[in-house]
Amino acid sequence: MPLLEVEALTKRYGSETLALNNISFDVAAGEFVVIIGPSGAGKSTLLRCVNRLVDISDGDVRFDGVSVPTLRGKTLRRQRTQIGMIFQHYNLVNRLSVIENVLHGRLGYKNVFQGMFGIYTEEEKQDAVRILASLGLSEQTYKRCDQLSGGQKQRVGIARALVQKPKLILCDEPIASLDPSAAKIIMDTLQDINRNTGITVLVNLHQVDVALRYADRIIGVNSGTIMYDGPPDALSNEQIHQIYGSEAGELILDLRERYAA
Amino acid sequence: MQPDIFALRRRQWIIFFGLIAVLTYGSILLTDYNLIQGFTAIPRAFAWATANFIPDAAALERMPNILAKLWETVLISISSATTASALGLIMALLGANTTRPHPWFSVPARGIASIFRNIDVSAWALILLFSFGQSSFTGFFALFFVTFGFIVRVMVETIDEVSTDSVEALRATGAGYVAIITQSVIPSCLPQLISWVLFMIETNIRSATLVGILTGTGIGFLFDLYYKSGNYSSASLVVLMIVVAVLLIESVSNTIRRAVL
Numbered sequence: 001m002p003l004l005e006v007e008a009l010t011k012r013y014g015s016e017t018l019a020l021n022n023i024s025f026d027v028a029a030g031e032f033v034v035i036i037g038p039s040g041a042g043k044s045t046l047l048r049c050v051n052r053l054v055d056i057s058d059g060d061v062r063f064d065g066v067s068v069p070t071l072r073g074k075t076l077r078r079q080r081t082q083i084g085m086i087f088q089h090y091n092l093v094n095r096l097s098v099i100e101n102v103l104h105g106r107l108g109y110k111n112v113f114q115g116m117f118g119i120y121t122e123e124e125k126q127d128a129v130r131i132l133a134s135l136g137l138s139e140q141t142y143k144r145c146d147q148l149s150g151g152q153k154q155r156v157g158i159a160r161a162l163v164q165k166p167k168l169i170l171c172d173e174p175i176a177s178l179d180p181s182a183a184k185i186i187m188d189t190l191q192d193i194n195r196n197t198g199i200t201v202l203v204n205l206h207q208v209d210v211a212l213r214y215a216d217r218i219i220g221v222n223s224g225t226i227m228y229d230g231p232p233d234a235l236s237n238e239q240i241h242q243i244y245g246s247e248a249g250e251l252i253l254d255l256r257e258r259y260a261a
Numbered sequence: 262m263q264p265d266i267f268a269l270r271r272r273q274w275i276i277f278f279g280l281i282a283v284l285t286y287g288s289i290l291l292t293d294y295n296l297i298q299g300f301t302a303i304p305r306a307f308a309w310a311t312a313n314f315i316p317d318a319a320a321l322e323r324m325p326n327i328l329a330k331l332w333e334t335v336l337i338s339i340s341s342a343t344t345a346s347a348l349g350l351i352m353a354l355l356g357a358n359t360t361r362p363h364p365w366f367s368v369p370a371r372g373i374a375s376i377f378r379n380i381d382v383s384a385w386a387l388i389l390l391f392s393f394g395q396s397s398f399t400g401f402f403a404l405f406f407v408t409f410g411f412i413v414r415v416m417v418e419t420i421d422e423v424s425t426d427s428v429e430a431l432r433a434t435g436a437g438y439v440a441i442i443t444q445s446v447i448p449s450c451l452p453q454l455i456s457w458v459l460f461m462i463e464t465n466i467r468s469a470t471l472v473g474i475l476t477g478t479g480i481g482f483l484f485d486l487y488y489k490s491g492n493y494s495s496a497s498l499v500v501l502m503i504v505v506a507v508l509l510i511e512s513v514s515n516t517i518r519r520a521v522l
Binding site for chain 1: 424426427429430431432433434435436437439440441443444449451
């Protein structure tokens with residue numbers, strides 16, 4: 001059984017805007033899937049339908065055999081603990097320390113009282129320290145997040161997702177605000193996590209060249225529909241054109257040729 | 262040919278100052294105000310003030326009484342600011358787009374705050390005089406209501422500004438509502454919140470004088486009493502002590518602000 005099954009997923013904002021139109025695909029456990037497409041294609045909405053940060057208009061999303069659209073309250077929270085998420089703007093609480101931000105990943109497992117006062121067990125704290133060390137952030141553990149560089153902040157975001165012990169990590173444009181070298185570290189980290197721990201990774205990306213290099217499988221989205229779903233090797237230049245619309249043309253072709261060479 | 266932008270600008274200036282001059286002269290004519298007589302009266306007013314308003318020995322004897330009333334006023338200003346801010350924060354959490362439990366909460370929460378804020382503190386004092394009579398409650402609640410309305414307004418904006426991203430991240434981890442508020446929203450907003458509470462304490466001490474005159478309580482009552490009985494030197498000592506108190510509170514709150522930010 002696939003870890004994630006998306007079936008005829010449709011999302012409307014208001015009555016007119018159709019963000020996702022009848023999308024269907026499966027993701028097997030352990031896959032590294034990259035979703036590419038132009039801005040406004042519905043990539044972010046698609047990720048947010050999986051953990052129900054946005055409500056689903058029509059169709060079904062099943063994660064680990066559980067149907068997502070009708071989940072409410074406690075069952076929805078339990079489902080979300082199994083899905084980590086990292087963001088373009090890192091979405092950390094900048095005034096808190098790195099370790100506090102990482103431990104936020106455990107809040108889904110807490111009752112109201114524990115959550116209210118941020119009470120974590122010794123094991124959880126040890127685990128957070130260990131994960132930070134594995135991401136090369138030992139020295140930053142007790143620093144405030146607003147003292148970190150962008151690349152470091154994103155690694156804190158990854159640590160917060162990992163401490164959840166998730167089966168799936170959703171990444172919404174994880175490298176869009178980073179310089180090329182920090183971006184490489186983040187993508188390598190995600191790849192290592194995927195290969196070493198078997199956690200499934202679903203990434204939204206702008207950069208076609210990065211997608212081609214890291215993905216096991218690419219899903220191309222435009223105007224809320226899937227234009228391509230398959231391995232990166234089989235993705236032709238014409239199909240990239242199709243995904244991005246005809247105007248995108250030249251630059252993407254350039255990147256493709258440079259990567260191939 | 263291009264229209265001459267410099268000539269155009271010159272014409273605009275001439276029209277602007279012409280209008281101002283006409284408005285001013287018109288107002289003077291309508292109100293029968295003699296500009297020259299008004300300004301030449303200033304030195305005489307100063308001379309009279311220095312002769313009558315310098316605190317004398319008799320006024321200094323009343324110092325303990327003045328300080329006691331001033332202390333009472335400062336305490337009422339602080340307690341009304343802090344209690345109103347605590348309640349205001351809760352109302353702001355209900356009203357802010359990021360933290361409202363349901364979209365329906367937003368408009369009523371902001372509406373109530375707007376009513377409290379837009380009725381002036383002196384109007385509140387006179388309204389409350391009917392319910393509480395001539396007691397400290399009247400002053401307390403007049404300051405409380407205005408502070409409440411103000412804090413709700415600024416905190417609604419602050420919450421939406423500083424915590425939207427981290428709230429999204431915590432929702433994605435499966436954290437509950439209370440945990441999201443205490444672990445993400447409050448830490449993010451804390452410097453601004455403290456800064457606004459301090460500002461409201463300062464504002465309240467200034468308005469407390471007026472409220473006291475209107476409701477016959479606190480330091481304002483003392484000023485009113487001395488002033489109406491023609492005891493100008495004591496009245497001016499009251500004013501001087503209020504200025505000293507406001508300056509002291511301001512310097513303390515500036516120190517706190519620097520420490521927090």
